Each structure stands twice: as structure tokens, then as C-alpha cells.
Amino acid sequence: MLLLLIQCGTTWSQDTLSTYLITSDTTIEYKFSKAQYQILPDKTGELSIDEVKSDIYAKQFFTKGKSPTNIDTNVNTNWYRYTVKNTLAKEFSVMLHTNQDYSDFYVIRDGQKQTHYKNGWLIPWKDKDGLEGDNLIPLTLAAGEQAVIYNRIENRRPDTQYSFEVKLFNAERYVFKLFKERQGYFDFPFIILSIFAGFCLLGGLFNSFLFIIDRQKVHLYFSLFILDIAFIISPLYSVVVLRNYPFTTPVVVIISGAGLAIFFIQFTRYYFQTFINTPKWDKVLIGLILIQCVPLLMLFNIVPEGTLNWVMFSAILISCLGTLILFLSLRHKTVKSFAIALLPFGVTLIITFLLVFAAKFKVVIPEIIEVISAISFYSSIAWPVLYFTWVLFKQYDWQKREIIQHALDAERLQKEKEIERNALIEQQKVELEITVQERTAELRQSIADLQSTQKQLIQSEKMASLGELTAGIAHEIQNPMNFVNNFSEVSNELIDEMTEELEKGDVEEAKAIASSIRQNLQKIAHHGKRADSIVKGMLQHSRASSHQKEPTDVNKLADEYLRLAYHGLRAKDKSFNAELITDFDPNLPIASIVPQDIGRVFLNLLTNAFYAVQDRKKKEKVSGTPFKPTVKLSTSTDQEFITIKVEDNGSGIPEQIKEKVMQPFFTTKPTGEGTGLGLSMSYDIVVEAHGGTIKINSEEGEFTEFTITIPIEPKTIIS
Amino acid sequence: MNMLMIASSPLKNKYIMMKILVVDDEADVHPLFIQRFRKEIRSHEFEFNFALSGEEALKYLEDNHSEVVLILSDINMPGMSGIELLSKIRQEYDAPPPVVMMITAYGDDENYRQAMQKGANDFLTKPLDFNLLKEKLNQITQ
Numbered sequence: 001m002l003l004l005l006i007q008c009g010t011t012w013s014q015d016t017l018s019t020y021l022i023t024s025d026t027t028i029e030y031k032f033s034k035a036q037y038q039i040l041p042d043k044t045g046e047l048s049i050d051e052v053k054s055d056i057y058a059k060q061f062f063t064k065g066k067s068p069t070n071i072d073t074n075v076n077t078n079w080y081r082y083t084v085k086n087t088l089a090k091e092f093s094v095m096l097h098t099n100q101d102y103s104d105f106y107v108i109r110d111g112q113k114q115t116h117y118k119n120g121w122l123i124p125w126k127d128k129d130g131l132e133g134d135n136l137i138p139l140t141l142a143a144g145e146q147a148v149i150y151n152r153i154e155n156r157r158p159d160t161q162y163s164f165e166v167k168l169f170n171a172e173r174y175v176f177k178l179f180k181e182r183q184g185y186f187d188f189p190f191i192i193l194s195i196f197a198g199f200c201l202l203g204g205l206f207n208s209f210l211f212i213i214d215r216q217k218v219h220l221y222f223s224l225f226i227l228d229i230a231f232i233i234s235p236l237y238s239v240v241v242l243r244n245y246p247f248t249t250p251v252v253v254i255i256s257g258a259g260l261a262i263f264f265i266q267f268t269r270y271y272f273q274t275f276i277n278t279p280k281w282d283k284v285l286i287g288l289i290l291i292q293c294v295p296l297l298m299l300f301n302i303v304p305e306g307t308l309n310w311v312m313f314s315a316i317l318i319s320c321l322g323t324l325i326l327f328l329s330l331r332h333k334t335v336k337s338f339a340i341a342l343l344p345f346g347v348t349l350i351i352t353f354l355l356v357f358a359a360k361f362k363v364v365i366p367e368i369i370e371v372i373s374a375i376s377f378y379s380s381i382a383w384p385v386l387y388f389t390w391v392l393f394k395q396y397d398w399q400k401r402e403i404i405q406h407a408l409d410a411e412r413l414q415k416e417k418e419i420e421r422n423a424l425i426e427q428q429k430v431e432l433e434i435t436v437q438e439r440t441a442e443l444r445q446s447i448a449d450l451q452s453t454q455k456q457l458i459q460s461e462k463m464a465s466l467g468e469l470t471a472g473i474a475h476e477i478q479n480p481m482n483f484v485n486n487f488s489e490v491s492n493e494l495i496d497e498m499t500e501e502l503e504k505g506d507v508e509e510a511k512a513i514a515s516s517i518r519q520n521l522q523k524i525a526h527h528g529k530r531a532d533s534i535v536k537g538m539l540q541h542s543r544a545s546s547h548q549k550e551p552t553d554v555n556k557l558a559d560e561y562l563r564l565a566y567h568g569l570r571a572k573d574k575s576f577n578a579e580l581i582t583d584f585d586p587n588l589p590i591a592s593i594v595p596q597d598i599g600r601v602f603l604n605l606l607t608n609a610f611y612a613v614q615d616r617k618k619k620e621k622v623s624g625t626p627f628k629p630t631v632k633l634s635t636s637t638d639q640e641f642i643t644i645k646v647e648d649n650g651s652g653i654p655e656q657i658k659e660k661v662m663q664p665f666f667t668t669k670p671t672g673e674g675t676g677l678g679l680s681m682s683y684d685i686v687v688e689a690h691g692g693t694i695k696i697n698s699e700e701g702e703f704t705e706f707t708i709t710i711p712i713e714p715k716t717i718i719s
Numbered sequence: 720m721n722m723l724m725i726a727s728s729p730l731k732n733k734y735i736m737m738k739i740l741v742v743d744d745e746a747d748v749h750p751l752f753i754q755r756f757r758k759e760i761r762s763h764e765f766e767f768n769f770a771l772s773g774e775e776a777l778k779y780l781e782d783n784h785s786e787v788v789l790i791l792s793d794i795n796m797p798g799m800s801g802i803e804l805l806s807k808i809r810q811e812y813d814a815p816p817p818v819v820m821m822i823t824a825y826g827d828d829e830n831y832r833q834a835m836q837k838g839a840n841d842f843l844t845k846p847l848d849f850n851l852l853k854e855k856l857n858q859i860t861q
Binding site (some may be wrong): 478479481482483484485486487489490494516519520523527566567570575577579580 | 754795824845846
């Protein structure tokens with residue numbers, strides 16, 4: 001054993017390592033002098049305890065005091081070696097302590113196996129030995145027992161190597177001290193922070209709620225900002241989650257820290273609406289947000305440890321103060337509430353400054369200083385949270401009122417519009433009424449015009465049929481006139497001759513001549529009457545109908561109009577020729593009719609019949625088929641009715657227009673040749689005025705047959 | 720008067736009786752002509768025959784066409800018209816062609832033109848002026 005020790009002593013380096021002797025059990029901290037421990041930098045960080053203990057490396061340990069320059073700050077891993085001996089006459093417990101990221105303790109005691117303890121900030125909680133939270137590992141040494149301790153320290157932050165002190169704690173006393181400091185297990189800061197985190201959480205949730213309702217981004221960012229504060233200060237997360245995954249801590253810290261600045265600046269931007277009010281300053285704020293990416297570089301050790309705090313706090317401070325000053329100079333109304341919110345920050349600064357000053361001169365009791373600083377610190381956070389929440393809620397409330405007001409205004413506006421619309425409708429109604437009246441007047445005028453036009457048309461139809469008659473009438477007059485003139489002239493001559501014969505004494509001859517004269521006179525009278533009746537008929541035809549029914553010989557009327565119609569047409573068209581067949585019932589009773597009206601019907605039907613046969617003749621002439629135009633007029637009777645038939649073997653009426661031929665203004669004749677009123681008027685005369693019927697039977701290209709029935713005794717006609 | 724013309728005329732002999740056919744649907748034309756030309760008939764200058772329609776006239780001509788030298792025809796008649804009759808006469812009786820005079824109640828241009836076109840020798844209107852007619856007949860006989 002001793003040999004081993006000596007051996008060890010010789011094998012250890014040129015530096016002599018003095019053993020640390022524990023001589024008192026009342027000391028709390030046992031600090032090692034520079035001569036009492038040795039260091040071995042491990043550049044690769046891969047050395048094992050066995051390798052370190054081996055001869056090669058054992059010699060390379062050196063005391064810090066002798067060659068401090070040898071400590072390479074770029075080396076992450078260092079091995080510390082020291083020896084401690086309990087010189088007390090009793091068993092004594094000490095605490096191995098570390099404030100580094102990873103710490104491995106290898107304890108080698110006399111006659112015992114080497115034991116291994118782990119601790120450090122980045123060791124997950126469950127892997128830690130000893131008191132996890134305080135990075136303490138208890139080590140109990142028997143009276144006079146000595147132990148060699150190898151402490152491997154690995155650090156992600158090389159600069160902290162400097163601050164490393166080798167020391168042990170008096171286990172009983174140190175734990176007792178810690179316990180006292182924390183007032184038992186009632187961890188005051190822990191609770192305060194928890195309460196605070198809860199407070200911030202509530203504020204955040206409240207603002208989130210507002211955001212969900214009104215979608216105002218200022219609520220969102222303020223909510224995120226205070227939720228982030230809640231997250232950072234809440235011990236819950238770091239205790240429950242992070243302590244088992246300690247290596248995630250830097251990432252979480254950086255992100256939540258950068259987030260804090262980002263959310264605060266965003267909140268400021270939306271609160272002041274800098275993008276509208278001060279676009280240039282807004283660009284600066286956006287720049288400050290972008291800068292928050294810089295702390296991420298800490299993860300790769302590119303930027304120093306303190307970057308996060310610097311970047312974060314400076315960004316918040318710049319944005320806060322800058323905006324405040326800018327809007328103060330602009331005398332913007334929002335600045336007041338912002339300033340009020342930030343007031344405690346300023347107060348805290350002053351208080352802190354005063355306290356530091358006071359502490360220096362020991363004017364105030366330290367505990368009071370602590371209390372005051374704590375109050376000012378927490379209030380400087382709590383106040384803005386509370387205040388902004390209130391202000392934002394006020395804003396929300398105000399907006400809500402505004403929305404309600406808008407809705408009310410809109411409703412009122414709509415009502416006004418409706419009233420206006422109603423008034424308009426009313427006015428339009430009146431206008432419409434006037435228009436309707438005007439239109440009605442116009443329509444009445446139109447009807448009156450139409451009626452007068454109709455009258456004129458009927459008149460013109462009469463005249464047209466008269467035109468058709470004139471030629472016939474001329475012929476019918478000229479012929480009797482021929483006889484009247486000539487018979488009267490010849491009678492004159494005969495009288496001279498008669499006188500001569502009487503003078504000669506030839507009485508017999510004179511008597512014969514006188515008889516001739518008488519005959520002639522009878523002829524003159526006959527033809528004179530004939531002309532007279534023709535003229536009368538013409539006058540009757542053109543005169544407005546008296547609508548007086550009078551007993552009439554229909555056969556005679558039919559014959560008269562047949563002649564008129566035929567000669568009328570012949571006069572117009574010399575080449576026209578047709579066979580006229582008349583079949584008059586000699587027993588036809590005298591009927592009570594309006595003769596000129598029925599005459600007009602005859603004329604219409606006959607004219608149409610002649611037109612039809614003439615039309616067919618023209619067509620047959622083209623095709624060369626022999627055709628004999630025939631028009632037949634017949635009368636018959638039963639006890640009640642007189643039936644008149646007008647038949648022709650003309651071109652017929654096509655099936656598709658049969659329905660239309662009775663309609664007014666319907667005509668198949670070329671323009672100017674027919675008024676289109678003939679059949680319509682005939683219909684009116686026969687059906688409406690006489691209570692009779694008109695039937696059409698026709699085959700296109702073959703024949704047409706109009707059958708008219710007229711009651712012998714006038715019926716009561718419902719008009 | 721040209722002697723040659725007189726010699727070639729079928730009516731060169733003043734004392735040869737002229738046969739005249741009158742076509743008219745009016746039956747009273749018959750007594751009228753008889754009375755009006757009673758002197759001429761008595762002196763056998765003219766002989767009158769009457770037809771009440773174109774068809775009747777053609778039928779008469781079929782039997783006596785060589786004798787008839789003058790035809791007086793109405794135009795407006797039922798059935799065959801005077802113009803049609805004229806056309807038929809001009810088509811069928813050309814040796815010797817009879818003299819045809821149209822007599823009508825319609826003395827309009829259209830009627831006149833049509834009649835002359837179809838070959839009428841003269842055109843007279845009703846009421847008939849018998850003095851004028853006699854003059855025209857005398858012209859033909861001379």
C-alpha cells in the first residue's frame with residue numbers, strides 16, 4: 001500500500017501534489033490551493049479514466065499554479081486530480097461540487113474499489129448522482145481515510161473553465177445552510193416565479209382570447225410576448241421537462257429569448273401602427289426583429305455566450321425607447337398609455353440604482369434592499385402586463401362599441417334608405433298613375449282613330465266594290481241608252497213617214513207605222529226604266545246602309561248583281577269569259593233582308609268567284625289544259641231558310657288559309673286590288689246582321705263553293 | 720276614185736245587195752236595225768241577218784260565209800266575246816275577207832286598240848249613230 005503510494009508519488013509528475021487535509025468540521029467550504037490539485041487537458045476529450053491513470057498520462061498532470069499558461073481555453077475537457085484526507089478522529093462527509101456542464105468524479109480510496117459519480121448542468125436529471133439540483137455529490141471519509149479524486153470536466157462553454165475552483169463542502173453544514181436559505185423546502189423564488197408565470201399566462205390567455213374574437217394582431221403579439229415571459233420565468237418547464245433533457249436548454253433559452261424580443265417589437269409595431277405612422281422607424285424595428293437570428297449562432301459557438309442577452313435586451317430597449325421618444329415628439333395619443341405601462345421599468349432602474357448606492361454605504365438593511373428590488377422587479381413586469389391587458393381590453397371594448405355603433409348606423413341608414421325608397425316608390429306610383437292616364441287617353445284616341453279608320457275602310461271597301469261595278473253599270477246604261485236614243489230617233493222618222501202616208505191617203509200603211517211607233521215607244525220606256533233601275537242600284541250600293549230590312553225578291557237581287565259583277569269584270573278585262581249558270585228556285589219566298597247589304601255580299605262572292613276562275617284560266621293557259629270557266633249561282637229554300645250557293649271551278653282556297661279568309665284585311669289579291677274586307681264584311685252582314693251562316697267548301701285547284709243561309713223571317717239578333 | 724279599185728272591189732256593183740250580219744246579245748237590236756234601215760232594206764241595198772251571240776254568228780257564217788260581206792258585232796257578250804269572234808273570222812274566212820265593224824258601249828282606247836289589232840275594219844260606240852253608220856256603209860259600197 002505504501003509502496004503503491006510511493007510509487008504513485010514518484011510516477012506523478014515533476015510537480016508535487018500536496019494532499020488536502022481536512023482538519024476542521026466547522027468550515028463550510030474547503031477551498032483547494034493551487035498546489036493542491038493538478039490539471040490534465042484532454043484535447044480529444046476521449047481519454048478514459050484508465051488511460052488517465054496509466055503512466056503515460058499520469059506524468060502529464062501539472063499544477064495550475066506552476067504553469068497557468070498551459071491551460072488551453074480551446075480545450076473543452078480537462079482532468080483534475082487531487083487528494084483529500086480526513087484528519088479528524090471521526091467519520092466526516094463532504095460534498096463534491098461542480099458548476100460545469102459535465103462532471104465525472106472517480107474516487108479511489110485505500111483498499112476500495114474505484115467509484116464513479118456523475119453530475120453537471122447538462123447531465124439529465126435522472127442520470128445525476130447526489131443532490132441533482134445543487135450539483136452536489138456526498139462523499140463520506142472514515143477517520144484518517146484518504147482518497148484520490150479524478151474529476152473529468154467537460155464544458156460546452158470553454159470560457160467557464162477559468163471560473164472553476166476546486167473545493168469541497170462540509171456536507172452537514174452546507175446542506176443546513178442551503179436549507180436555511182430556502183426557508184426549509186419552501187422555495188420562495190420558485191413560488192414567486194410560479195405565481196408570476198401564472199399571472200402572465202392568464203394575461204396571455206386573455207389577450208389570445210381577445211385576438212380570437214377581434215383578430216387584432218396587437219392582441220396576438222402582446223399575448224405571445226407575455227406567454228413567452230410566462231414560459232421563461234416559469235420554473236415548471238425547466239424543472240419537469242428540461243432537467244432530464246438539459247442539452248436542449250440553450251436552444252430553448254435562445255428561441256424563447258429571441259421570441260421575447262420579436263414579440264415585443266411586433267407588439268410595439270402593431271400598437272403604434274408604425275408601418276402606417278412612421279414607415280422609416282418601422283423599417284428599423286423590422287431590422288431589430290431580423291437581428292434576433294444572431295443569438296442562434298451561439299449554438300455553434302460562433303458568437304459569445306452573452307450575445308443573446310445583449311441582442312435581446314438592446315432590441316427591446318431600442319424599440320421601446322425609440323418608439324416612445326418618436327411618438328412623444330409626434331404627440332401621438334397612443335404614447336401616453338405606452339409610457340404609463342413602461343413607467344415601472346424606469347422606476348425600477350432608479351430604485352435599483354439607489355439601492356446599489358445605498359448598499360454601498362450600508363444605509364439600508366440588505367433584506368429590505370432585497371425586498372424592494374424584488375417588488376420593483378416583479379411590478380415592472382406585472383404592471384405592463386396588467387396595464388396593457390387593460391388597455392387592449394379597453395380598445396377591444398371600444399372597437400366592440402364601434403362595431404355596434406356601426407351596426408346601428410347601418411341599420412339607421414337602411415331605414416332611412418327604405419323611407420327614401422318608399423317615398424320614391426310613392427312618387428313613381430304617382431308618375432305611373434299619370435303615365436297610365438296619359439296612355440289611356442292615347443289609347444282612347446287610338447281606338448277613336450281606329451274606329452274612324454274602320455269606317456273609312458268600310459267606305460273605301462264600298463267604293464272599291466263600286467269601282468268594280470262602274471264598268472258593268474256603264475255597259476248596262478249605255479245599252480239601254482242606245483235603244484232609247486235610236487228608237488226615239490227612228491220613231492221621229494216614222495212619224496214623218498206616217499204623215500206622208502196619211503197625206504197620200506194610205507191609211508193602212510199609216511196605221512202600220514203607228515203600231516211600230518207604239519212598239520218603239522214601249523221599248524224606249526222599257527230601256528229607260530232599265531237604266532233607271534241600274535242607277536238606283538248604284539246609288540243604293542254606295543249609300544250608307546239604312547240597315548232597314550225590307551221584303552226582297554232574292555232571285556231578282558241575285559240576277560241583278562250577277563250581271564253587274566260579270567260585266568264589271570268583263571269591262572276591265574276584255575279577254576275574260578265565263579259560263580254563267582243560274583239556278584234560281586222559282587218558289588223562293590220573299591225574304592226580309594237589307595237588300596243593299598245582301599247585294600254587297602253577292603257582289604263580293606261573285607267577284608271572288610270570277611277572280612278565281614280567271615286566275616285558274618291564266619294558269620291553265622300556261623299549262624295548255626283546256627278549261628271552261630264556270631260560275632254558278634243558285635238559290636233554294638226550305639221552310640225557314642233561303643240558301644244561296646255561289647260555285648266556281650276556279651283555283652280554290654288552299655287548306656291553310658281557309659280559316660283566315662273571313663278575317664279582316666286578309667287578301668290573296670295583289671296589293672291595291674283588294675281591301676281584304678270583302679269577305680269579312682260579308683260575314684258581318686250575313687252572320688251578325690241577318691243571323692245567317694256562311695260555309696266554305698273548297699279544294700285547291702278544283703273548286704270553291706260558298707253556301708249562305710239566311711232566315712226567311714228575321715230572328716231576334718243578339719248584338 | 721280609182722277605177723281599178725272599183726273594179727277589184729267585191730262591191731263594185733251598186734245594185735248588188737250587201738249582206739250584213741249583226742251580232743249582239745240584246746234582242747232589241749233586231750227591230751232597231753230593221754227600222755233604221757227600212758228604206759235600204761226596201762230598196763234591197765242591204766240585207767240584215769242577226770245573231771245573239773258569237774257562237775250563233777259563227778254557225779251562221781259556216782253556212783253563208785260567201786254571201787256575207789259585212790259583220791257588225793258587239794264586243795261585250797256572254798260567252799264568246801266580239802273580239803274572240805273577230806279573231807275567229809280573221810283566222811277562218813279570208814277569201815274574201817269580210818269587213819268587220821265593232822260596236823261597243825265601251826269606247827275606250829284599250830278596247831279600240833284591241834279591236835283594231837285583231838283586224839277590225841272600224842270601231843263604233845253605243846249609243847250607235849246610225850247616220851254615221853250609213854255613211855260608212857255607203858263608203859264601202861261605193
